[in-house]
Amino acid sequence: MTELERIEKYLSITPSLRQKRIQRQNFNVFIHYGLNTFTGKEWGDGKASPSLFNPTNQDTDQWIRTVKDAGASGVILTCKHHDGFCLWQTKTTDYSVASSPYKGGRGDVVKEVSDSCRKYGIKFGIYLSPWDRNNPAYGTDAYDDLYCAQLEELLTGYGDIFCVWLDGACGAYADGKSKQNYDFKRYFELIRTLAPDACISNCGPDVRWVGNEGGYARESEWNVVPRFAFDLQTIESNSQQADDGKFAKKGADVVASDLGSREFLSNFEDFVWYPAEVDVSIRPGWFYHKSQDRMVRSLKNLLRIYYNSVGGNSILLLNVPPDKRGLIHEKDVETLKKFGEHISQSGSQQVKISEIAAPVSEIGCEIENIFDDSIDVSDCNPLGFYTPERESDQYSFQICLDEERKINRVKIIENVAYSQRIESFQIFAYVNGARKKVYDGTTVGYGRIALFKPVKTQKLEIVLSKVRKKPYIEFIGVYEDNGYVLKKPALYRFKQWIHRVNYKVFIDKENKNYSE
Numbered sequence: 229m230t231e232l233e234r235i236e237k238y239l240s241i242t243p244s245l246r247q248k249r250i251q252r253q254n255f256n257v258f259i260h261y262g263l264n265t266f267t268g269k270e271w272g273d274g275k276a277s278p279s280l281f282n283p284t285n286q287d288t289d290q291w292i293r294t295v296k297d298a299g300a301s302g303v304i305l306t307c308k309h310h311d312g313f314c315l316w317q318t319k320t321t322d323y324s325v326a327s328s329p330y331k332g333g334r335g336d337v338v339k340e341v342s343d344s345c346r347k348y349g350i351k352f353g354i355y356l357s358p359w360d361r362n363n364p365a366y367g368t369d370a371y372d373d374l375y376c377a378q379l380e381e382l383l384t385g386y387g388d389i390f391c392v393w394l395d396g397a398c399g400a401y402a403d404g405k406s407k408q409n410y411d412f413k414r415y416f417e418l419i420r421t422l423a424p425d426a427c428i429s430n431c432g433p434d435v436r437w438v439g440n441e442g443g444y445a446r447e448s449e450w451n452v453v454p455r456f457a458f459d460l461q462t463i464e465s466n467s468q469q470a471d472d473g474k475f476a477k478k479g480a481d482v483v484a485s486d487l488g489s490r491e492f493l494s495n496f497e498d499f500v501w502y503p504a505e506v507d508v509s510i511r512p513g514w515f516y517h518k519s520q521d522r523m524v525r526s527l528k529n530l531l532r533i534y535y536n537s538v539g540g541n542s543i544l545l546l547n548v549p550p551d552k553r554g555l556i557h558e559k560d561v562e563t564l565k566k567f568g569e570h571i572s573q574s575g576s577q578q579v580k581i582s583e584i585a586a587p588v589s590e591i592g593c594e595i596e597n598i599f600d601d602s603i604d605v606s607d608c609n610p611l612g613f614y615t616p617e618r619e620s621d622q623y624s625f626q627i628c629l630d631e632e633r634k635i636n637r638v639k640i641i642e643n644v645a646y647s648q649r650i651e652s653f654q655i656f657a658y659v660n661g662a663r664k665k666v667y668d669g670t671t672v673g674y675g676r677i678a679l680f681k682p683v684k685t686q687k688l689e690i691v692l693s694k695v696r697k698k699p700y701i702e703f704i705g706v707y708e709d710n711g712y713v714l715k716k717p718a719l720y721r722f723k724q725w726i727h728r729v730n731y732k733v734f735i736d737k738e739n740k741n742y743s744e
């Protein structure tokens with residue numbers, strides 16, 4: 229294939245509607261809750277008595293109000309974690325809330341959370357751990373039947389599900405057992421049948437695990453990656469293997485640093501649209517531990533994660549674990565409230581653009597289309613974007629603001645219906661007549677928030693210095709200084725990522741493309 233043919237191939241890879249929707253959601257909350265909340269464990273061994281599950285004051289409305297105040301769009305609940313304890317009234321096992329004192333054994337946490345989500349307009353998703361340390365069937369074919377029955381109960385009994393999160397973590401050896409040979413193909417088909425709009429994340433074809441639990445996206449996240457990236461063996465082998473408290477602290481060193489550059493893609497023939505998700509906990513643990521009440525991430529830390537993930541073409545999945553009372557702890561609530569306020573205030577700091585000069589557009593795709601990011605091009609408005617009429621090596625946009633403003637960021641979104649095209653771009657500000665470079669970046673994709681040192685200016689220039697083909701831009705926004713400065717160290721860490729994945733080994737020819 230020539231370079232041009234290759235590029236055409238990459239650009240032919242575009243998201244499914246369900247992928248566009250989840251990318252547009254930007255930020256969701258993970259809720260880890262279950263027997264571990266009461267035993268203080270991270271990985272329950274499946275032997276703890278259900279009688280320990282006894283929240284005294286559970287209020288899922290409080291959880292979801294917190295989620296809403298934080299500005300998230302959806303919630304994913306650990307309906308069953310590795311210990312096998314089920315938070316709903318399942319017919320598949322007694323190891324569930326039905327055997328607990330909670331509401332006299334008649335409680336159903338999945339129902340409560342999904343009802344609260346509906347009440348507050350938050351989407352609801354499920355996490356159902358494939359690894360099950362309690363069920364005697366684990367390790368046999370009968371377990372696949374049981375797992376599918378659990379999926380079926382969850383996907384049919386609790387309203388719309390936006391995401392099914394399949395965890396790759398497994399430490400079966402810790403139980404002296406060999407690992408279940410999961411029939412993922414069967415799980416995927418069942419999910420597609422029962423919940424066709426739901427994304428299957430992590431060990432699934434729709435959303436890619438970023439590869440670490442430290443809150444780091446790559447400096448250049450690409451949505452078009454070689455199909456091997458959706459290879460369950462790779463995902464599982466990179467996932468957590470032991471409950472030693474070390475995995476989440478590892479930072480960003482468990483995956484390849486580049487999954488999508490032209491150079492990297494040139495090694496492969498088969499590609500998928502596979503957007504990254506950054507899953508990270510607000511505390512050191514995924515489950516609540518009283519001893520970690522003073523270790524809740526600070527606002528500054530959460531913002532670092534937000535700008536790095538949501539601002540770096542990735543979905544953020546932030547874990548917030550309820551405590552033994554069945555409430556989200558005051559400390560987390562307070563931080564999340566400030567976080568939500570920061571995000572919403574920052575969104576309203578968009579500066580008025582009085583004039584923008586861009587290369588001549590295709591008819592119907594004028595530059596004026598791109599100042600309003602509430603237009604959802606994915607579902608309904610195919611013309612809410614700009615594209616130049618002609619192909620060129622570089623594209624330059626001159627932006628005049630209504631008056632001189634102190635700004636510190638620019639947000640750009642590509643219309644991903646045309647795949648991901650921008651490979652590098654720079655932002656210049658005119659200060660006292662001089663053209664000063666304020667930002668040098670790489671990918672844009674579903675969204676890049678380019679943060680720079682505050683600068684007073686009335687005129688900017690954005691140069692798309694390298695593109696795969698002419699850009700399709702959905703949105704450009706310029707924002708007044710919100711006081712946030714992204715510290716350099718986070719970026720330095722990416723550069724030190726080690727290429728640990730031997731990608732050639734893991735190509736699985738059997739993998740069907742479930743994205744269709």
Ligand code: FUL
Nearest residue numbers: 270395396397467468514
């Ligand atoms: C990991 C699990 O082992 C953790 O307990 C947690 O659920 C996290 C989201 O995924 O792989």
